[in-house]
Amino acid sequence: MARYTDAVCRQCRREGQKLFLKGDRCYTDKCGVDRRPFAPGQHGQGRNKKLSEYGMQLREKQKARRYYGVLESQFHKYYEMATKRKGVTGENLLSILESRLDNVVYRLGFAMSRPEARQLVGHGHFLVDGKKVDIASYLVKPGQTITLKDSSRSLDKFKANLEANGSRPAPKWLDFDKNTLTAKVVALPVREDIDLPIEEHLIVELYSK
Structure with a gap:
């Protein structure tokens, strides 16, 4: 299966917060977010403008994907599974990822x-x-x-x-x-069991467009 092979600290910097993808390193002064607290790339330091509604939804989806190390196609598959389960779609999605x-x-x-x-x-x-x-x-x-x-x-x-x-x-x-x-x-894990700062309703809104 395909997987992300670039430097994982770039993902944390792009989301503007620690995703704890490097284990112990994330708790030291070597953490990429602490050393370079701006988005990666040539224009990273200029990406401080206010996000649109779509931009906020997209960033939340990307953050969830990166927390769990899931690529887009599989993430969308999980969303489809979540819509078919009883209950709240966003919470179902996190439950599937957590499982x-x-x-x-x-x-x-x-x-x-x-x-x-x-x-x-x-x-x-x-x-x-x-x-x-x-x-x-x-x-x-x-x-x-x-x-x-x-x-x-x-x-x-x-x-x-x-x-x-x-x-x-x-x-x-x-x-x-x-x-x-x-x-x-x-x-099965429920929302109260999942301690990640994810606003799952934004992901549902993004896929519902």
């Missing part, structure tokens, strides 16, 4: 960032209901279990990440046993 396996791995503390989680899933380190799943976009469902493979538990990468993220609680919709490194999906 991606790479996001679950990040939320559980196995990775320092969503891009790193995507890579770890792609390398086949995780099992869903006892079977290896190496597709980052796999959508987990209530009742399923996610666990780290036995052969991966001794790797320094996971030991370091789990220790660094030890104080970060798992979301309520995931029941995580830190002793067995196994999580159970107890429910």
Whole structure:
């Protein structure tokens, strides 16, 4: 599947805020947003004019895409899925994005960032209901279990990440046993479970035009 391969700090600078795509680096003085707090490109420093209604909607959609590392075609597919579910379309969209396996791995503390989680899933380190799943976009469902493979538990990468993220609680919709490194999906995520500063109604307005 296609993916973004340019410098990820450019995405944060374009949105004018930290998207936490580089793990620990985002909390240091090396963060691209802190060092160069303006949009990337030749005319980046001049992009301070007030956004139109469409511009605000577009930026919100781009921000959501970049938080979860999703390209446009797949993001639109998720929106179509959200419109077919019962409930509020914008909240359904965020619930679907939050249910991606790479996001679950990040939320559980196995990775320092969503891009790193995507890579770890792609390398086949995780099992869903006892079977290896190496597709980052796999959508987990209530009742399923996610666990780290036995052969991966001794790797320094996971030991370091789990220790660094030890104080970060798992979301309520995931029941995580830190002793067995196994999580159970107890429910679909709802808006209150998602701590990202996204105004999802603007995304719905954009796609409803």
